[in-house]
Amino acid sequence: MRSLVLTVLILSSIDPFEDITAPHEASSYTFKWPIHRVAIIGAGAGGLIAYDQFSRLNNFYVRLFERDSMPGGNWHYTANETSPNAPVPNFPTSKADFEPDLPPDGVKLPYEKSFEGVEEQRVLEVKIDQRAPKPIWERLGATGPRSYQEFRALPWPEQTPIDINRTHLQRYVRTFASFLSLNSNDNNPDVSYDTRVERVTKRYNITTSTENGQQTKTEAGWTLLLRQFTQTGNNSYKIRWREEHFDAIVVASGRFNAPNTPDIPGLSQWASLYPHLISHSRQYRRPEEFANQSVLVIGGSVSGTEIAEELDGVAGKVILSVRDSEDSAHTPPRKMHLSRVPRNVSIVPEIKSFHPFTAPGITSGKVELFNGTILHGFDRIILATGYRYSFPFLPQYINTSLRANETIPIQGTDAKSTQRQQPLITDGTHIRSLHLDIFYIEEPTIGFINMNTGIETFLYSEFTSAALSKVWAGQAKLPSSDFMWARHWERVGKGYGRTFMAYGVEKQAAITKYLVGWLNQDAVKYGGYQLNLPSDNRLQISKLWVAARFPNYRGGDGSNGEWQPLSTGDGLFAINDLGFDSDSEGERERDETWSVGRDDW
Incomplete structure (x- = not known):
């Protein structure tokens, strides 16, 4: 099995109750x-x-x-x-x-x-x-x-x-x-x-x-x-x-x-200067508030991907920054959610730092990615970074x-x-x-x-x-x-x-x-x-729902409809081939992958 199958099986095997039998009265806890x-x-x-x-x-x-x-x-x-x-x-x-x-x-x-x-x-x-x-x-x-x-x-x-x-x-x-x-x-x-x-x-x-x-x-x-x-x-x-x-x-x-916010160098300075332009996903209500603006969404789980999808066609430009955590059990579900992101949304790797401002206005600020890319010109930033x-x-x-x-x-x-x-x-x-x-x-x-x-x-x-x-x-x-x-x-x-x-x-x-x-x-x-x-x-209903919800999630290298990163160079952000042995196995793993990450906000 390849990475996703192994990750899901490992996660489902971490069972704190294995080998536990109902306790005998002689060894039971006595309340105070x-x-x-x-x-x-x-x-x-x-x-x-x-x-x-x-x-x-x-x-x-x-x-x-x-x-x-x-x-x-x-x-x-x-x-x-x-x-x-x-x-x-x-x-x-x-x-x-x-x-x-x-x-x-x-x-x-x-x-x-x-x-x-x-x-x-x-x-x-x-x-x-x-x-x-x-x-x-x-x-x-x-x-x-x-x-x-x-x-x-x-x-x-x-x-x-x-x-x-x-x-x-x-x-x-x-x-x-x-x-x-x-x-x-x-x-x-x-x-x-x-x-x-x-x-x-x-x-x-x-x-x-x-x-x-x-x-x-x-x-x-x-x-x-x-x-x-x-x-x-x-x-x-x-x-x-x-x-x-x-x-x-x-x-x-x-x-x-x-709300959880990431400890990214420079972010605190940006937030202190422009607090009303940097928000957490808990503050998000409707896409019209971002009409014709350039928006940076940070976070590739449920809230980040769904907000990016909703902003597409309303905001002027949407960039979604995703952290690549290959050791995380939530990585496969996050890739599943990323498969729903529209092609107009640019997906980029994790942010390394927010550079100090050298000119007034948040649009002048520069954001550096871990791959060395420098981005700028953002009107708003949404931290979809969980709780x-x-x-x-x-x-x-x-x-x-x-x-x-x-x-x-x-x-x-x-x-x-x-x-x-x-x-x-x-x-x-x-x-x-x-x-x-x-x-x-x-x-x-x-x-x-x-x-x-x-x-x-x-x-x-x-x-x-x-x-x-x-x-x-x-x-x-x-x-x-x-x-x-x-x-x-x-x-x-x-x-x-x-x-x-x-x-x-x-x-x-x-x-x-x-x-x-x-x-x-x-x-x-x-x-x-x-x-x-x-x-x-x-x-059985959930299997049908998941298949309809994530129609582009079929594995592969991104050439068959999955999301593509803006510029990763090393291919770390391509959705891996799941290597399913049969349709039934693929269906089971897809359902398990969805269930693990459906409320990973």
């Missing part, structure tokens, strides 16, 4: 406190599914917190609410999504502060900061067919087209929220909209001995510090802070909240001193043996210290939904949410901490980085089968409902 009150952070598809799964059980009191004014997560599109400037250089990981706004020290909660006589633009800015701009644009199509973005509890109407867009998805997710009585106009006390979680901190119970008066401090759960925004008029708003206490936390806040993981409400579990593949030294398999806490987030390229990519091993009362790439978020979140709800209800057992850490370190031996959280069709299917087998086996022992595996019918 009983779990009844559960907070869900985020009312996108994953958060809504999590609420549905927890509501099936009578064990829990569930609260859902959403920073936006309505459900939908990324799919709540608003045309004119975008962030003002690209984050150049990158914001610190602990604040990459937002900088927590805490109440004044010493005030008694709840605490409220009103703002009167504020300019309308400032009110809008505060609202945007609260809800966060969404990473979608006006004419964005879905990155998969209808069947790949479907709630099993509420299937799409039959008349819905297979190829859906952001409008379909926005309405569909809101319909599902209404189905659960969670929409913003349902007045359900279980959900709080316009409410951002600023901090999650450990809660303790303190008891005093009647014999000697000594106090004992025991862990008892979590306290959420909440910030609620209310617009009270065109020129006024108020902020209200309060606390609520919970036993467990579901983080369903999404993966597209913290980082960031959870500002969990600063105690962020350690930015560690680089992508660095770890805190351990002595044996138990992370506690170091007396140092293993973090969740380091450089933002991945989440670490998770069991099954769901449970935080340090504190298994914190769980995560839809944090992997290359998954069917509407479907896969059903099984991860079921795992969280069943384990916290005592209907399924986690293995011991030592066992979970041992499995984690075994997986880490293959490296962290951007592909650490990447799945794809085959890996998602394997892990889903494991989850269903484990949870159903434990349901027999400890009670609870049985889960059903999803139908494979959607896979």
Whole structure:
């Protein structure tokens, strides 16, 4: 097999769950406190599914917190609410999504502060900061067919087209929220909209001995510090802070909240001089804003290629800069997306530096590529360079001193043996210290939904949410901490980085089968409902969709319709011959390639 086939097979073989069997009760994890009150952070598809799964059980009191004014997560599109400037250089990981706004020290909660006589633009800015701009644009199509973005509890109407867009998805997710009585106009006390979680901190119970008066401090759960925004008029708003206490936390806040910008020499100077002409793809809304301009798009994944395609014919000139990373598992999917780029778009190699300005105006600036080519004359620059993981409400579990593949030294398999806490987030390229990519091993009362790439978020979140709800209800057992850490370190031996959280069709299917087998086996022992595996019918639809979506992706040297670089010299940017042995193998590999990179933004 050649490079793509090998890459996909290697990626699908990196399975953190191989050889794992359901743990025996004697070796299971024991929670430090009983779990009844559960907070869900985020009312996108994953958060809504999590609420549905927890509501099936009578064990829990569930609260859902959403920073936006309505459900939908990324799919709540608003045309004119975008962030003002690209984050150049990158914001610190602990604040990459937002900088927590805490109440004044010493005030008694709840605490409220009103703002009167504020300019309308400032009110809008505060609202945007609260809800966060969404990473979608006006004419964005879905990155998969209808069947790949479907709630099993509420299937799409039959008349819905297979190829859906952001409008379909926005309405569909809101319909599902209404189905659960969670929409913003349902007045359900279980959900709080316009409410951002600023901090999650450990809660303790303190008891005093009647014999000697000594106090004992025991862990008892979590306290959420909440910030609620209310617009009270065109020129006024108020902020209200309060606390609520919970036993467990579901983080369903999404993966597209913290824009990533590349550390290219000279880019910071350009951005400081011309901040409104250099934007991140999260700010992009429609091509008409770039009419007749010369646009440099940086990034060859989904957002970069689709924006370049949309700008073609509207902008005066479009140049797409693509980094050639032959060691990346995302390289084949990126080449697949590049096959859709129109011939009028010039594709060039990676940028080496932005030269200092020698004359006024951004069009005078020169951009140097790694192959020595000098480009100039750009009116606008779009950084389609992806996103980082960031959870500002969990600063105690962020350690930015560690680089992508660095770890805190351990002595044996138990992370506690170091007396140092293993973090969740380091450089933002991945989440670490998770069991099954769901449970935080340090504190298994914190769980995560839809944090992997290359998954069917509407479907896969059903099984991860079921795992969280069943384990916290005592209907399924986690293995011991030592066992979970041992499995984690075994997986880490293959490296962290951007592909650490990447799945794809085959890996998602394997892990889903494991989850269903484990949870159903434990349901027999400890009670609870049985889960059903999803139908494979959607896979046949996806094969047809992918073939129609990427008709030019057939391999070869670029002579049969694939994209051609502007001037590479060494041929590194030609799409490699896939070397498929048969049509069925080619179909499988093409579907897997698409699935791995469909949400690599």
